[in-house]
Amino acid sequence: MSDKEIDETTGVETTGHSWDDIRELNNPLPRWWLIVWYISIVWAIGYWVVMPSWPGISGYLKGTRNHSERANVEVAVAELDAQRADATRRLLTAPNMQAIENDPDLQAFALAAGESLFGDNCATCHGAGGQGFKGYPNLNDDDWLWGGKLEDIRQTIRYGIRSDHAEAHLSLMQAYGAGGLLPRETVDDLVHYVRSLSGQEHDEAAAMRAAPVFQVQCVQCHGAEGKGDQSQGAPNLTDPIWLYGGDAMTIRETLWNGRGGVMPTWEGRLSEEEILALAVYVHSLGGGE
Amino acid sequence: MSVTDPAPSSELSGGVVRHEVEAVNAAGTRTLYKAREPIYPKRVKGAFRNLKWIIMALTLGVYYITPWIRWPRGPGEPDQAVLADFAGRRFYFFFIEIWPDQLYFLTGVLIIAALSLFLATALFGRIWCGYSCPQTVWTDLYVWVERKIEGDRNARMKLAKAPWTADKIRKRVSKHVIWILIGMATGGAWILYFHDAPSLARDFFRGDAPFTSYFFFALLTLTTYIFAGSMREQVCTYMCPWPRIQAALTDEETLEVTYKVDRGEPRGAHKKGDTWDGRGDCVSCRACVISCPMGIDIRDGAQLECINCALCIDACDDIMKKVGRPTGLIAYDTDANIARRQAGEKPTVKLLRPRTILYGSVLAFVCALMIYGLSTQATMVVNVLRDRTPPFILMSDGSIRNAYTVKIVNRENYTRDLKITVEGPDGMVVGAVGEKAEGATVTLDAPGDTVRSVRIFATMPPGAAHGASIPVIVRVLDPDTGEEVLNPTVFMAGRE
Structure with missing residues (x-):
């Protein structure tokens, strides 16, 4: 151009x-x-x-001011920890967990910390509001597998369930069908017996046939009346709350394959005060014992 | 435009000095884009000038003194009469306290301000601009300082052209130093509205004040210095939207600073002993032009630049007295009156017009609404959020539970014992972690001046509620004052 x-x-x-x-x-x-x-x-x-x-x-090239966002965050986190030091110390030195709930300030601190910890660590399985999913218990209700007292919840969070921690809760539901412990017809009959415990629709004759089997095979964990045992994590079979489902298909699946859901241990991943705060939070969801 | 005035002619009647100048922003020579030409308004004396001094003293006094007024409110609350407390999220104005959720009051204040401006403009033209706009007030103050140091119009024009001698440097430096000091006082007073004034003033000089305080101090110092020092009329003409809006608010019956064409024309120099017959009263002395801070010639008629400051009225009245003619050749008058006089009718002032009646009644209505709102504002605000994860909880005995988060804003500064009742179907039981509960009612205390958040549980016995979302009302009652807040919500009883 x-x-x-x-x-x-x-x-x-x-x-x-x-x-x-x-x-x-x-x-x-x-x-x-x-x-x-x-x-x-x-x-x-x-x-x-x-x-x-x-x-x-x-x-x-670091520059003359030697500025580092990473270092700034570390300083900020340290400042935050310092600000929380007093409440953290009181949390750790509380004589028992009930004392934390009875102290409004300390409870508010634990609830605020617990809520955010729950969102970061627990909501993946238990849901944002602790509502649970199939196989992951709802934490809002009053039905607890391993106990719903503050101290029980703390234990569960700390060691987990069937986790790799030595102190973890271990007992699990046997695979009665797949493991060859009971014949197919007996498992089918047991489904009706289990449904009869919670007043659901069932075949009375089948339930009658299975009653003696239940008294031999299941009582050790679920108890003679099927009300469960928190020390073994055995669910109450008489209430309307089911971890996996109370329909005949699901109960049969449970009997045949067994169950053994896992909750990881949080010891080492969360600090002691964080576990305490989480326990207070979960207890406050409404179903705590 | 000529910068220096020619030698006055002494032959004119009354010893009037005739200035051979063209207005800087005269209508005939105005172009859209041009560099600023300096304006050297001449000092005037008269009724309107005095009124402007009084209004300047009042507005500046209110601005600088208000943050220091104390207004005790009781323990835990600031004792500053006017305070915008951003950290505490409150706005205090004497006996009024506004929370963030009541910002609509601010909207109300802005609407009242806008409507007052509409009404005043429809009645008297841009009196806001001419007397009380901060731009006008501070410019007036800066010009006063300029005049005290450099002298009046002619002296200032001479100084502007003069070479840089020690005397000119001394005058210019002292002028700018005083301007900057005024700017600093302006910025310094501004930041006091946002913090406790005495403690902020102390921290400010110690270097302990928040960054925002120093920032806005510097910003307002700078804007005051630039707007009132060097930009002046440019702000009004080019930056401010108001001159453009005013045309929609005024009409031919609006009282505005007006040159009475019917009386003034034909204009011309008037020598002693000459007759006044067959000519207008305007002696073309241009006293109005050289006194105008906007650099316009009012005789060109109503103009966008005119801020209705009335200084030309004072200047012209002075001349009229000297030449022995009645004052008021330039006066607050209406276009309609010029037409009336030209038609031989009697001039009248019509303040009550459909436009002013409309503005006035809307203004009165909004004011009444604000007074009603402020005098009946609730001291307790309640929000109820129903938990959605999970929407309802099946309990081991088959009963169904819903959880609600109740947020209670207690605007009183003392702790209140409140009763929360969920009004729903018979058999509903309500509880909250750590609070006393009986039947469908929970009793708890809400500390003063804070927001209390509490999670309540409503439970229906097995079989009592199924398959529906049941309307319930969460009622929060203060038994001591009888104040209560009702919040409708629902109880979810199942999925089917």
Whole structure:
């Protein structure tokens, strides 16, 4: 483009581009804009000197201020811990867990910490509101497998259930069918007996046939009346709450394959005060004993 | 435009000085884009100038003194009469205390301010601009300082052209120093509205004040210095939207600073002993032009630049007295009156017009609404949030439980014992962790001046409620004052 095209009306050079005969004027950039642009270039050079900027082979140019977001976060976290130190100490030195709930300030601290900890660590399985899913207990109700007292909840969180911790709750539901412990027909009869315990629809004759089997095979954990045993994590079979489901299909599946859900141990992953706060929070969800 | 005035002619009647100047922003020579030409308004004396001094003293006095007024409210609450407490999320205005959820009061105040402005503008033109706008008040103050140091119009124009001598440097430096000091006082007073004034003032000088305080101090110092020092009329003409809006609010019956064309024309110099017959009263002395802070010629008629400050009225009245003609050649008058006089009718002032009646009645209505709102505002606000995860809880005995988070805002500054009742079907039992409960009622205390959040549980016995969402009412009652808040919500009883 050797010849400059000059717009007649304004006398300004055009860019030579034409769209539907509309041509673009090649006006210079506004001076204020240019000045701001030059200032930002100077600013950028100053920024390289002062702030961390260029990457290197093994590290990066740190800048004269030695600024580090990572270090700032560490300082901020340390400050937060210092601010919480007093409440944390009182949480850890409370004579028992009931004392935490009885102290409104301490309870508010534990609930606030517990709520956020629950969201970060527990909600994945138990749901945002602790409502639970199939195989993951609802923490809002008053039906507890391993006990719903403050101290029980704390134990469960700390050691987990069937986790790899030595202190974890271990007992599990045997695979009566798949493991060959009972013949197929007996398992089918037992389904009716179990449903009869919670007053659900069942075949009376089948239930009658299975009653003696239950008294031999199941009483050790679930008790003679089927009310369960919290020391063994055996669910109460007479209430309307089912961890996996109370329909015939699911009960048969449970009997045939057994059950052994796992909750991980939180000892080592959460601090002692965090476990305490979580226990207070879970207890407050409404079903605590 | 000529910068220096030519030698006055002494032949004019009354010893009037005739200035051979064209207004800086005269209607005829005005262009859309041009560099600012400095304006050197000449000092005037008169009734409107005095009124402006009084209003300046009042508005500046209110602005600088208000943060220091104390208003004891009791323990735990600030004793500053006017305070926008961002950290505590409260706004205090003497006996009024506004919480964040009551920000609609601020909307009300803004609506009242806008409507007052509409009404005043419809009645008297831009009197807000001419007398009480901060831009006008501070510019007036800055011009006063300028005049005290550099002298009046002619001296200032001479100084502007003069070479940089020691005297000019001394005058200019002292002017700008005083301007900056005024700017600092302005920024300094502003930040006091947002913190406890005495403690902030102490922290400010110690270097312990919050960053925002220093920031806004610097910002307002800078804007005051630039807007009132060097931009002046440019702010009104180019930055402010109000001159554009005013045209929609005024009409031919609006009292505005008006040059009475019918009386003034044909204009011309008037020598001693000449007759006044067959000519207008305007002697073309241009006293109105050189006194105008906006640099316009009022004789060009109503203009966007005119802020209705009435200084040209004072200047012209002075001349009229000297030449022995009645004052009021420039006066608060209406376009309609010019037409009436030209038609030989009697001029009248019509304050009551459909426009002013409408603005006035809407204003009165909003004011009444605000007074009603402020005098009956609740001292207790309750929000009820029903838990949604899970929507309902099946208990081991077959009963069904719903949980609700109740947030109670207690605006009183003392602890209140409250009763929360869930009014629903018979048999409903209500409880809360750690609180006393009986039947469907929970008793708890809400500490003063805070928001208490409590989770309550409502339980229906087995078989009593199924398959529906049952409407219930959460009633929060203060038995001592009888104040109660009702919150309708639902009880979910099952999925089927």
